[in-house]
Amino acid sequence: MEQGPWSLDGKLLLLKEIIVGEQPAETVFDRVQFWIKANQLPMDKRRKSMVMAMANKMGSFVDFDTSDPFGYKKYTRFRVEIDPSKPILRGMKVLVANVHKWVEFRYEKLPDLCYLCGRFGHCAKECGLYDEKVPESAYPYGSCCEPRQ
């Protein structure tokens, strides 16, 4: 499961290892893992313990990218497991010197999702929030994904 998330024709594909004795028909697909780049995370918030706390607010912390031990990159990269039925988080406010600073998240290998509500399984035109008068440039989730490779 370490190489996921997977997608099929752009749609999120949920996979899960079957546990011995588990009935496949009763298997619940309620978790998916993503690598996330937290852009412009302040230097004093880039320690693994701080990133773990941030990831655990999103879901469950899985891994921390240690390829940038001095924090010179524009982002801090971590892996988190989230509930795919809930809207993804576009970012998070982080308290820095008594001021809340917005840290943007960029999801790697992000499958298609609704750019209006941030959920998987439908597009903006099928969303209950859809309003033809709102231009796509105003959709709140339009900038969350990394370009596909």
Ligand SMILES: [Zn+2]
């Ligand atoms: Zn939607």
